[in-house]
Amino acid sequence: MKKLDFNNDWYYKRLNESGTGRKVTVPHDAMCAERRSEQSRGQHNIGWFESFDYVYWKHFSVPAEYENGEVLLEFEGVYHNAEVYINGKKAGYRPYGYTNFYVDIAPFLEFGQDNEIRVIARNADQPNSRWYTGSGVYRPVWMYVAEDMYIPVNGVKIRTTGYSRKEKTARVEIKAATSLPGEPEITILDPDGRVAAEGHHHIFQAEISDAKLWSTETPYLYTCVVKFGRDEVREQFGIRMLRWDGQDGITINGEHVILKGACIHHDNGVLGACAFPEAEERKIRILKENGYNAIRSAHNPCSKALLETCDRLGMLVMDEYTDMWYIHKNEYDYAAYMQDWWKQDLKDMVEKDYNHPSVIMYSTGNEVAETGQKKGIQLTGQMTRYLHSLDKGRPVTCGINIFFNFLYSMGLGVYSDDKARKEAESAAAEKARKKTVGSEFYNTMAGLLGDKAMKIGATLHMCDVKTRDAYANMDVAGYNYGIFRYRHDLKKYPERLILGSETFCRDAYDFYELAKREPRIVGDFVWAGMDYMGEAGIGAWEYDDYAPADGESWGWLTAGSGRINILGFPNGEAAYTRVALEKEKGPLIAVKPVYQRGKHSPSAWKMTDAMESWTWPGCEGMKAAVEVYARASQVALYINGKCAGKKKLKKSCSTTFRIPYQKGKLTAVAYDENGKITGKHSLCTAADDTKLSVLPEQEKIHAGGLGFIQLRYTDLKGIWKPMEKHHIKVTVENGTLEGLGNACSYNEDGYWKNNTKTYYGEALAVIRAGQNGRVKVTVTDKNGEYSLELPIVDKGRD
Numbered sequence: 001m002k003k004l005d006f007n008n009d010w011y012y013k014r015l016n017e018s019g020t021g022r023k024v025t026v027p028h029d030a031m032c033a034e035r036r037s038e039q040s041r042g043q044h045n046i047g048w049f050e051s052f053d054y055v056y057w058k059h060f061s062v063p064a065e066y067e068n069g070e071v072l073l074e075f076e077g078v079y080h081n082a083e084v085y086i087n088g089k090k091a092g093y094r095p096y097g098y099t100n101f102y103v104d105i106a107p108f109l110e111f112g113q114d115n116e117i118r119v120i121a122r123n124a125d126q127p128n129s130r131w132y133t134g135s136g137v138y139r140p141v142w143m144y145v146a147e148d149m150y151i152p153v154n155g156v157k158i159r160t161t162g163y164s165r166k167e168k169t170a171r172v173e174i175k176a177a178t179s180l181p182g183e184p185e186i187t188i189l190d191p192d193g194r195v196a197a198e199g200h201h202h203i204f205q206a207e208i209s210d211a212k213l214w215s216t217e218t219p220y221l222y223t224c225v226v227k228f229g230r231d232e233v234r235e236q237f238g239i240r241m242l243r244w245d246g247q248d249g250i251t252i253n254g255e256h257v258i259l260k261g262a263c264i265h266h267d268n269g270v271l272g273a274c275a276f277p278e279a280e281e282r283k284i285r286i287l288k289e290n291g292y293n294a295i296r297s298a299h300n301p302c303s304k305a306l307l308e309t310c311d312r313l314g315m316l317v318m319d320e321y322t323d324m325w326y327i328h329k330n331e332y333d334y335a336a337y338m339q340d341w342w343k344q345d346l347k348d349m350v351e352k353d354y355n356h357p358s359v360i361m362y363s364t365g366n367e368v369a370e371t372g373q374k375k376g377i378q379l380t381g382q383m384t385r386y387l388h389s390l391d392k393g394r395p396v397t398c399g400i401n402i403f404f405n406f407l408y409s410m411g412l413g414v415y416s417d418d419k420a421r422k423e424a425e426s427a428a429a430e431k432a433r434k435k436t437v438g439s440e441f442y443n444t445m446a447g448l449l450g451d452k453a454m455k456i457g458a459t460l461h462m463c464d465v466k467t468r469d470a471y472a473n474m475d476v477a478g479y480n481y482g483i484f485r486y487r488h489d490l491k492k493y494p495e496r497l498i499l500g501s502e503t504f505c506r507d508a509y510d511f512y513e514l515a516k517r518e519p520r521i522v523g524d525f526v527w528a529g530m531d532y533m534g535e536a537g538i539g540a541w542e543y544d545d546y547a548p549a550d551g552e553s554w555g556w557l558t559a560g561s562g563r564i565n566i567l568g569f570p571n572g573e574a575a576y577t578r579v580a581l582e583k584e585k586g587p588l589i590a591v592k593p594v595y596q597r598g599k600h601s602p603s604a605w606k607m608t609d610a611m612e613s614w615t616w617p618g619c620e621g622m623k624a625a626v627e628v629y630a631r632a633s634q635v636a637l638y639i640n641g642k643c644a645g646k647k648k649l650k651k652s653c654s655t656t657f658r659i660p661y662q663k664g665k666l667t668a669v670a671y672d673e674n675g676k677i678t679g680k681h682s683l684c685t686a687a688d689d690t691k692l693s694v695l696p697e698q699e700k701i702h703a704g705g706l707g708f709i710q711l712r713y714t715d716l717k718g719i720w721k722p723m724e725k726h727h728i729k730v731t732v733e734n735g736t737l738e739g740l741g742n743a744c745s746y747n748e749d750g751y752w753k754n755n756t757k758t759y760y761g762e763a764l765a766v767i768r769a770g771q772n773g774r775v776k777v778t779v780t781d782k783n784g785e786y787s788l789e790l791p792i793v794d795k796g797r798d
Contacts, residue, residue: 001070001144001153001231006060012136015053015120029272030054030136031123032752036554041126044536045330046133048554051126054136057118062145064112070146070179071106072153073117076304077139077275080334081122087115095337096322097133098266098300099348102153125332130323131265131559132534134273139303149229150179154351156226158237159393163211163253170211170239172197174204176226185227191220213253214238214357216293219314221357238311238357244395244475246495249519250360258515259316259360259522260581261294262287262529262563263502266302269533269566270739270751270766271706275303278706279766282697284309286564287529290574291583296399296501296525299323299366301349310358318397318501318525319353320363321346325370325379343386350390362387363501364398367480371398371470372405381473395475399501402482403457405466451481451504451604458482464489471496476522483507490520500524505563505573505607508580509653526577527605531562531743539605540745543596545725546759547746560745561605567743567764568708572610572627579629579653586630586653587668587681588612593760594619594661595723611760613722614666614683624661629654632670632678640664686719692728692786693718694779700791701769706738707790709777713761722760728781729755730765734792735775739766 011021012030036048062071073092075082080097083090087110092103109115123135144153155177163170176184186204188197190212197206212220224235243251250257264287268279280303287295294316297306301319310317322345328335346364353359364383370376384396457463458481471477471493478501479485486498499522500511508526515521528539539561540547547555558566563573572590579586590610595618610627628635630653636646637657647655663685670679695710713724730740731754741751742759749756756763769775774789 001072001146001150001233004143004145006073006141006143010056010058010137012054012056015055015122021057024056026056026137026141027139027274027276028056028136029134029138029274030121031132031134032272034135036557036748036750038552038554040554042129043127044553044556045127045130045534047533047536047557049132051123051135053120053122053124055118055120056137057116059114059116061114062109062111066106066145066147067111069106069148070144070150071104071109072144073103073105074100074142074144074153075103075119075137075139076100076141078119078121078137079123079133079135079273080128081125083120083122085118085120096334096341096345098322099345100139100301100304100352101348127330128332128334130329130535131532132267132273134267138273139275146179146231147229148180149182150231151184151226151228151233152177152179154354156224156233156235156355158224158235158355160239160241161205163213163239163241165254168210170208170213172206172208172237172239174199174206174224174226176202176204176228178202178228182228187225189223189225191222196222208239211239214240214314215252215255216257216314216316219312219357221311235355236308236311237355240357242360242393244497244522246497246520249497249522250395252360256519257293257316258512259294259318259499259524260292260512261296261316261318261523261525262292263296263298263525263527264529265298265532265534266300267533269531269568270741270764272533272739272751275305276706277305277309278708280306281309281313282568282708283530284313284315286568286570288313288315290564290570291578291581292529294318294360294523294525295529296320296363298502298528301352304352307353307356307358311356315358317353317356317359318361318363319349319359320399321349321365321383323366325365325368325376327368327370342383346383346387347390350387354391360394361476362391362394362396363478364396364474366399366502367401367404368398369405369408371400372409372466377469377473380470384474395497397474397476397478397499397501398470399478399480400467400470401480401502402463402467402485403454403460404480406457406460406463409462409466451506454481454604455484455504459484459488464492468493483511486514486521490518496520497522502527504604505577508577512581526563528559528562530564530568531558531560531566531745533558533566535559537745539603541603541606541609542744542746543593545596546744551746552748555746555748557747557750558743558745559605561603565743567741567762569710569743569762569764572612573607575612576607576627576629576654579631582631585670585679586628586632587635587670587679588629589614589666589668589681589683590627590629591616591666591683592625592627593722594622594624611722612683613720615686615719615721615723616661617723619661620663622661623658626657626659626666627654628657628668630668630670630679633673634671636669636671638667638669684719686715686721687717689716690714690721690724691716692726692779692781692783694777694786694788696788696790698790700793701767701775702795703769703771703792705769705795707767707769707775709765709767709788711758711763711765711779713758720761722762724758724761726758726781727755728758728763728779731778731780732767733776733778734770734773736768737765738768740764
C-alpha cells in the first residue's frame with residue numbers, strides 16, 4: 001500500500017473549548033502547553049501538569065479512483081483512549097496510549113470530495129500514569145491507500161533462518177502477503193545497493209552470498225523490495241540469528257552477547273512526549289557513546305523512529321508492553337482495559353517490531369504484582385505463548401520486583417485497586433500539600449533506606465516462593481533490583497536465564513564481572529539511562545540554591561535519576577558506567593560540587609552527583625570529594641604535580657579521594673598489578689575569563705528538521721564553568737524554538753519559554769529550521785548577545 005504523510009495541517013484545542021483552535025503539525029504534545037500547578041490531579045507522577053481531553057481535526061481529500069480500493073490510517077501513538085471520527089461517524093477506537101493502531105476509513109469517506117477527521121484524545125481522567133505521558137497525537141500519523149492489487153500493511157515479514165561464517169552465506173526467509181492471487185517480485189539489496197537475491201514467491205527462501213551480518217558493532221542493513229502490480233514495499237532488515245539457552249545465554253550470530261542496558265522512558269526531554277526522529281536518534285547515539293548496547297522501553301512499546309535508529313546504530317532493544325495488568329497502580333490507568341485488549345496490543349507490538357534486527361526480546365510487563373497470584377501466573381504463561389505464536393524468534397520476559405511481590409502477598413504497601421482509588425481521593429481532597437518525591441510505597445522506602453535494603457529484601461525465601469512459578473512461564477527471568485539473588489538462583493535453577501530487568505547504577509561493575517563468568521546472567525538494565533519527565537524528584541540530589549526547601553511542590557519536573565541528564569549531557573555516573581561496562585579503561589575523574597553541603601532529597605536511584613569539572617572558584621581550601629573510576633589495580637591522584645594519595649581498587653572500579661580544593665591541574669593515574677601505568681586523566685581549572693559557548697551538535701540542519709544547541713559557560717579555551725548561574729534568552733530566525741531548558745529536576749519555568757536559567761552553567765535549545773537558506777540562533781544574557789548560523793540542506797543530503 002502506498003504510504004502518505006498525514007501529519008500536516010491539523011488543528012487542536014481542548015475538547016470543550018470554544019474557538020477555532022490552533023494549527024499544529026503532528027507529532028504534537030498538548031500537555032506541554034498546559035499549566036503546572038497544585039491543581040494537577042496527576043501530581044508529581046506527570047510533572048504537575050494539568051491535563052484535559054483534546055480534539056484534533058483536519059480536512060483532506062481522497063481521489064475518486066480510490067473509491068473501490070483500501071484507505072487506512074495508522075496512528076503510531078495517541079495518549080489516550082483515542083476515538084477517531086470521519087465525517088462525523090465513529091471509525092475507530094483504541095484505549096492504550098502507547099501502541100500503534102490502524103483504522104479502516106474507506107467506508108466513511110466521500111471520495112473526490114472534502115472530508116473531515118476528528119481525533120479525540122482523553123487525558124482528563126487523572127491520575128492514570130506513574131510518569132509523564134504527554135497528551136494528544138504525539139507520534140506520527142500515516143495514510144495508506146491502495147487499488148485492488150497491493151501488499152497489505154505489515155504484509156512483509158523477514159527473518160534469518162541460517163548462516164555460515166566460514167562460507168560467508170546466509171539464508172533469509174521473506175513472507176510476502178498480497179491482496180489477490182499472484183506472485184510478488186522480491187529483490188534483496190545489500191548495504192551498498194547491489195542485488196543480493198531475487199525471487200517470485202509468497203514465501204521466498206533467499207540465499208545470500210558474501211553476507212554481512214548485523215551486530216551492535218557492525219549494524220549492516222539490507223533492503224527487501226517487494227512489488228505486486230503497481231504496489232511496492234521496502235523493508236530494511238539485518239541478517240542476524242538470535243538464540244537463547246541455559247548453556248550459552250543469549251547469542252547473536254553464534255557470539256555470546258551481554259546486554260549492557262539502560263531503561264528509558266518515551267519522552268524526549270525539552271520536546272515533551274513527541275517522537276521526533278532526530279530526538280530518538282540523538283537519545284540512542286548518546287546512550288551508545290556512554291557504554292550501553294541495549295535499551296529497555298520502560299514501560300510501553302517504543303516508537304518506530306526509535307527502532308529504525310537502533311537498527312542503524314546497532315542498539316539492542318527489549319520492547320515492553322505495559323506497566324500494569326489487571327491491578328491498578330493509578331485509579332484511571334490501563335488496568336481497566338488490559339484484559340480485553342492485551343492480545344491486540346501484543347499483536348500490534350510484534351508487527352511493529354518483527355523486521356527490526358535490533359529487537360531481541362519482548363517484555364510483557366513491569367513490576368506487576370499479579371505474577372504472585374494464580375490468575376496472574378496463568379496470564380504470564382498465556383502472554384508468553386501468544387508472543388511465541390506471533391514470533392518464535394525472540395524470547396519473552398517480564399520485569400518482576402522480587403521484594404515487591406512478597407510485600408504484596410503480605411498486604412503491605414505497593415499497589416492495589418483500593419490503594420489506587422484512595423490515593424486519587426486523597427489527592428483530590430488535599431490539593432495544596434507539598435511533595436517532592438514519589439508517593440508510592442516502594443519508591444519512598446527505597447529513597448529512605450537506600451538501594452542495599454531493597455536488594456537484601458529480595459533475598460528472602462518467600463520472595464523466591466512468590467516469583468518462581470511466574471518465572472517458569474517465561475523464557476528469561478526478569479529481576480528488578482534482585483542482584484543479591486543471582487548466585488543463589490543460578491545454583492537452585494540450573495536452566496534459568498536471569499536478566500537484571502531494572503537495577504541500580506552502583507551495581508554495574510558487580511553485574512558485569514559476574515556476567516562475564518556466567519552466561520546465564522544475560523544482561524542488566526539500569527534505572528535509568530537517561531533522565532525523564534515525571535516521577536518528579538525520585539532520583540534528585542538537589543540543593544537549596546537550585547531547589548529551595550520552601551519551593552512550590554509543582555516546581556519538580558523530572559525524576560533526576562539518569563546517568564545522562566534530561567538534556568542529554570553525561571554526568572559522573574555516566575563516566576563510572578563507561579568504565580564499569582568496559583567502554584573505557586579509565587581512569588576518569590568526577591568531582592562532587594565542592595561548595596554544596598547537604599542533600600536535598602535522598603534517593604537510591606542516584607549513586608553520585610559528581611561531575612567532570614575542577615573549576616570551583618571561591619572554594620579554595622574546602623574539602624573536595626574526587627571520584628576516580630578505573631579498571632586498574634591502583635590509582636593515584638595528583639594536584640599540580642604533587643601526589644595527594646594512592647588507593648587500591650579491590651572488587652570495584654571506583655574510589656573516592658577527599659582533598660582540599662585548589663586551582664590548577666588535577667590528574668588521576670592508573671596502574672596495573674605490576675605498577676605499570678595504564679592510563680591518565682586530567683581536569684584543569686578554567687581561567688577567569690568567561691563566555692557563553694553556543695555549541696551546535698551538527699554543522700548543518702535539514703529543512704524542517706531539528707537542531708540541538710548546547711549552551712555552556714566556559715572560559716575562552718572552552719573549559720566548562722559549572723558555578724556560572726545566569727538567565728539566558730534564545731531567539732531563532734528562519735526557524736522556530738521547539739524547546740529550551742536546563743537539567744535541574746526542580747524547574748518552575750519548564751521547557752517551553754524563550755528564556756531559562758542555567759543549571760551548573762548549562763542549558764539546551766532545540767530549534768526547527770525553515771525550508772531554505774540559513775537558520776540563525778541568538779542567545780542573550782546580561783553580558784550581551786551570542787549568535788550562530790547553520791546552513792539548511794534538503795532532506796536526504798549529508
